[in-house]
Amino acid sequence: MRQFNEDTLTDAVVARLKDTENPRFRQVMTSLVKHLHAFAREVGLTEEEWFEGIKFLTATGKMCDDKRQEFILLSDVLGLSMMVVALNHKTPPGATEATVLGPFFAHGAPEFESGADLRQGATMKGEDTYVTGRVLSTDGKPIPNAALDIWQAKADGIYDVQDPNAEFELRGRVKADAKGEFAFKSYKPKFYSVPDDGPVGELLRATGNHKMRPAHMHAIVSAPGYQQVITHVFVDGDPYLDSDAVFAVKDSLIGKYSKVDSPEEAKRLGMPNPFTKLEWDFRLAPESGVKARKTIAPSDAFA
Amino acid sequence: MRQFNEDTLTDAVVARLKDTENPRFRQVMTSLVKHLHAFAREVGLTEEEWFEGIKFLTATGKMCDDKRQEFILLSDVLGLSMMVVALNHKTPPGATEATVLGPFFAHGAPEFESGADLRQGATMKGEDTYVTGRVLSTDGKPIPNAALDIWQAKADGIYDVQDPNAEFELRGRVKADAKGEFAFKSYKPKFYSVPDDGPVGELLRATGNHKMRPAHMHAIVSAPGYQQVITHVFVDGDPYLDSDAVFAVKDSLIGKYSKVDSPEEAKRLGMPNPFTKLEWDFRLAPESGVKARKTIAPSDAFA
Numbered sequence: 123m124r125q126f127n128e129d130t131l132t133d134a135v136v137a138r139l140k141d142t143e144n145p146r147f148r149q150v151m152t153s154l155v156k157h158l159h160a161f162a163r164e165v166g167l168t169e170e171e172w173f174e175g176i177k178f179l180t181a182t183g184k185m186c187d188d189k190r191q192e193f194i195l196l197s198d199v200l201g202l203s204m205m206v207v208a209l210n211h212k213t214p215p216g217a218t219e220a221t222v223l224g225p226f227f228a229h230g231a232p233e234f235e236s237g238a239d240l241r242q243g244a245t246m247k248g249e250d251t252y253v254t255g256r257v258l259s260t261d262g263k264p265i266p267n268a269a270l271d272i273w274q275a276k277a278d279g280i281y282d283v284q285d286p287n288a289e290f291e292l293r294g295r296v297k298a299d300a301k302g303e304f305a306f307k308s309y310k311p312k313f314y315s316v317p318d319d320g321p322v323g324e325l326l327r328a329t330g331n332h333k334m335r336p337a338h339m340h341a342i343v344s345a346p347g348y349q350q351v352i353t354h355v356f357v358d359g360d361p362y363l364d365s366d367a368v369f370a371v372k373d374s375l376i377g378k379y380s381k382v383d384s385p386e387e388a389k390r391l392g393m394p395n396p397f398t399k400l401e402w403d404f405r406l407a408p409e410s411g412v413k414a415r416k417t418i419a420p421s422d423a424f425a
Numbered sequence: 426m427r428q429f430n431e432d433t434l435t436d437a438v439v440a441r442l443k444d445t446e447n448p449r450f451r452q453v454m455t456s457l458v459k460h461l462h463a464f465a466r467e468v469g470l471t472e473e474e475w476f477e478g479i480k481f482l483t484a485t486g487k488m489c490d491d492k493r494q495e496f497i498l499l500s501d502v503l504g505l506s507m508m509v510v511a512l513n514h515k516t517p518p519g520a521t522e523a524t525v526l527g528p529f530f531a532h533g534a535p536e537f538e539s540g541a542d543l544r545q546g547a548t549m550k551g552e553d554t555y556v557t558g559r560v561l562s563t564d565g566k567p568i569p570n571a572a573l574d575i576w577q578a579k580a581d582g583i584y585d586v587q588d589p590n591a592e593f594e595l596r597g598r599v600k601a602d603a604k605g606e607f608a609f610k611s612y613k614p615k616f617y618s619v620p621d622d623g624p625v626g627e628l629l630r631a632t633g634n635h636k637m638r639p640a641h642m643h644a645i646v647s648a649p650g651y652q653q654v655i656t657h658v659f660v661d662g663d664p665y666l667d668s669d670a671v672f673a674v675k676d677s678l679i680g681k682y683s684k685v686d687s688p689e690e691a692k693r694l695g696m697p698n699p700f701t702k703l704e705w706d707f708r709l710a711p712e713s714g715v716k717a718r719k720t721i722a723p724s725d726a727f728a
Contacts, residue, residue, distance in 0.1 A: 123667050124674035126504075128511040134672060135504035141633025151632060153468045155503055157460040162508045165456045172509045176496045183486005183496075193479045193486075200458055201429075201438035205465045206475045208431040329454060330444025364426050369437060371427035 132159040178321050185320040189283055191225040195322045198222060198368035199331075211351075214407035216260035218351050221370040224340065226273065226281040233295045239307040239392075240272065240292050245285070248277040248309025251379065252391050255402040256302045257343060264302025265406060268345035271295050272306065274338070279314030305391075310379050310398050311337040313362050326367065336362035336371060341404065348406035355402055377402050435462040481624050488623040492586055494528040498625045501525060501671035502634075514654075517710035519563035521654050524673040527643065529576065529584040536598045542610040542695075543575065543595050548588075551580040551612025554682065555694050558705040559605045560646060567605025568709060571648035574598050575609065577641070582617030608694075613682050613701050614640035616665050629670065639665035639674060644707065651709035658705055680705050 126134050135155050142148035161167070185192035197203045203222045211220035234240075241250070257268035273293040275281050282291035298304040315333045318326060326333050337357040344350040354370060355377040356363060363371050379400050382388070388395035429437050438458050445451035464470070488495035500506045506525045514523035537543075544553070560571035576596040578584050585594035601607040618636045621629060629636050640660040647653040657673060658680040659666060666674050682703050685691070691698035 123672075124669070125676050126507060126511070126672055128508060131504050131508055131511060131672060138634055139632050142631065143633060144631070147631060150468050150470070150474060153464050157464040157467075158503060158505055159508050161456050161460040162505060162512065164460075165453050166512055167453070167509055169509055169513050171453060172500070172505070176494070176500065179482065179496045180486055180489045180494070183483055183489065186483045186486065191479070191483070193482045197475070197479065200461060201434050202461055202465060202475070204429060205431060205434050205462050206470055206472055208429070208434060209465065209469055210472050328445065328447070328450060329442050330446060331441055366427070369426075369429055369434060373428050 128163060132156060135159070178325075181321045190317065190320075192317075192320050192322055194225040195316060195320075196325070198224065199316070199322055199326060201369045204369045207352075214260060214349070216405055217349070217407040218343070218353055218404045219372045219374050220352050221354050221372060221375060222368055223342075223352050224368070226275075226283055227271070227340070227342070228273070228283050228290070228293065231271065231273070231290050231293045231295055233297070234306065235297055236299050236304045237306065238294060238296055240294050240296075241307055241309060243289060244276070244291050244309075245288050246277040248312070249398050250394050251308050251310045251398040251400060252305065252382075252393050253308060253339070253400045253402065254303070254305040255400075255404065257298045257304065257345060258302060258403055258405045259348065260405055260407050265345045265348060266298070266300045266302055268298040268302065268304075268343055268348075268404075268406070269295055270298065270304060270404070271340075271342040271344075272308070273340045274308065274311045275314045277309060277312060279312060284317070307393065308339070311339050311357055313337045313360055316367050331367065332362075332365065333367055334362045334365070335367050336360035338370075343404045343406060345406060347409055349409055351404065351406060353404070355400065431466060435459060438462070481628075484624045493620065493623075495620075495623050495625055497528040498619060498623075499628070501527070502619070502625055502629060504672045507672045510655075517563060517652070519708055520652070520710040521646070521656055521707045522675045522677050523655050524657050524675060524678060525671055526645075526655050527671070529578075529586055530574070530643070530645070531576070531586050531593070531596065534574065534576070534593050534596045534598055536600070537609065538600055539602045539607045540609065541597060541599055543597050543599075544610055544612060546592060547579070547594050547612075548591055549580040551615070552701050553697055554611050554613045554701040554703060555608065555685075555696050556611060556642075556703045556705065557606070557608040558703075558707065560601045560607065560648065561605060561706055561708045562651065563708055563710050568648045568651060569601070569603045569605055571601040571605065571607075571646055571651075571707075571709070572598055573601065573607055573707070574643075574645040574647075575611070576643045577611065577614045578617045580612060580615060582615060587620070610696065611642070614642050614660055616640045616663055619670050634670065635665075635668065636670055637665045637668070638671060639663035639669050641673075646707045646709060648709060650712055652712055654707065654709060656707075658703065 123134050139148050182192045213219045257265045282288040296306050318333045337360045338354040342352050358376050358378045377400050379398050382399045383396040385395045426437050442451050442454050485495045516522045560568045585591040599609050616639050621636045640663045641657040645655050661679050661681045680703050682701050685702045686699040688698045
């Protein structure tokens with residue numbers, strides 16, 4: 123095989139995949155090569171543009187470290203992450219919808235009983251918020267002892283893992299109780315900017331896009347026998363709900379953060395008065411009968 | 426814009442490109458997003474596979490440094506580099522065909538008059554070879570004073586720039602004379618392996634492909650008023666001509682390296698006897714009337 127031109131080259135490269143041991147890998151690579159070549163042909167990619175692409179990918183790799191995953195961010199802003207979520211998390215009827223994991227999950231977060239205060243040791247203050255709700259199955263029955271991995275950005279719009287001075291902050295694994303109920307204290311999420319000092323920031327500027335994500339709290343909710351859900355709770359009224367830089371907003375995931383002015387309730391819950399309250403239920407589909415949602419180990423991305 | 430599913434997401438991401446200032450960049454990004462999403466949909470990309478991709482790209486970026494460009498190598502083995510050559514270098518009738526630049530071009534190589542000995546200071550010996558020929562225009566007329574950037578791997582299959590102990594070796598900018606004639610002394614190229622200790626090596630193994638390139642000498646031939654050509658001369662009879670890891674072989678670029686046993690000729694040329702000889706003419710098309718071939722600055726890849 124030699125003497126390829128733009129019309130024969132793609133088939134030649136695909137033919138070279140014939141000895142791929144894993145048939146699924148062969149399928150994925152075949153599609154990848156075809157689309158990569160089709161892209162280059164469709165736009166008539168010039169050498170200068172190809173080389174800009176090489177430099178962009180190289181810089182994106184160089185930007186990655188144990189705290190920063192620029193390729194996940196790139197996947198996020200190109201809508202690929204959300205596409206993969208859409209392809210893999212068909213929401214079972216009545217279950218909480220999934221959305222992007224994002225690059226800021228961290229293993230080893232502290233574990234708490236329901237009622238925990240995630241503001242403990244916080245380096246920044248925010249709007250005091252009491253989050254409470256239930257973990258339910260899709261038929262409305264409480265699921266006992268579910269685990270909720272919760273994380274969100276600090277008041278300055280960056281996550282604890284991005285901040286060398288922060289330990290785990292506004293982050294923890296909260297256990298729901300035997301009745302499926304959970305509660306924790308945190309701050310009201312604020313909208314923030316994705317990291318924009320790298321190649322992805324350049325890309326956003328070159329395409330005339332802002333870098334903002336609407337305010338949200340992340341949650342991964344897990345219980346034995348149920349499909350895990352990786353999701354967000356967005357804040358109702360946020361100005362960026364319709365232009366999320368990573369395309370992750372779902373109507374069903376927008377929560378109402380309400381102002382509570384009640385000295386009695388504040389006292390009962392151990393909150394200052396007034397305070398903000400979010401009531402939010404998560405609903406999980408049973409594992410049986412459908413393909414289990416597999417979870418990746420996100421922090422491996424920082425290996 | 427929110428609430429995207431696998432059917433609506435691609436249009437949403439493309440719509441976000443509407444404010445891209447540069448229309449060509451918008452066109453390229455639109456095609457890229459469409460093909461990226463179509464690839465994910467076509468194979469039903471799983472989260473595990475997506476994450477393997479993220480890790481692969483990250484590792485590829487980490488492998489790049491001032492001596493190694495793993496993304497160019499990746500582009501080479503996926504046939505993308507050769508596709509870009511095919512799209513941008515339609516060979517004018519009668520002109521030397523172009524092929525991949527590869528990642529081992531280096532700026533600042535020593536300049537020589539015709540007759541130069543590129544074996545000077547070589548850290549490894551090879552098969553002594555005398556290369557001679559002419560630089561001609563497509564109508565067969567000699568082009569005076571053309572410049573030939575020449576480089577090739579050493580006998581151990583690696584390039585000088587890959588070897589911390591080597592200076593410029595088997596590499597130089599040779600000037601053709603006023604009659605378009607050039608000559609230089611070097612070693613006969615040998616087939617070699619592309620670097621396989623990184624992610625691209627893993628990819629080659631996973632797809633059951635070897636890592637070899639057929640023996641070749643690189644040349645970039647330039648003359649004022651003519652289209653520059655980036656090309657190779659391959660060695661006739663090489664076992665890898667039909668399975669070049671980077672798909673770069675063209676029939677018209679295979680040269681005959683002949684054994685010469687003639688004490689007189691050896692003496693006249695300043696070669697040992699016997700020696701190997703390659704006679705090779707390069708043919709350049711005039712610049713006028715066609716789009717000039719633009720040259721990228723390859724060593725910028727190592728910035």
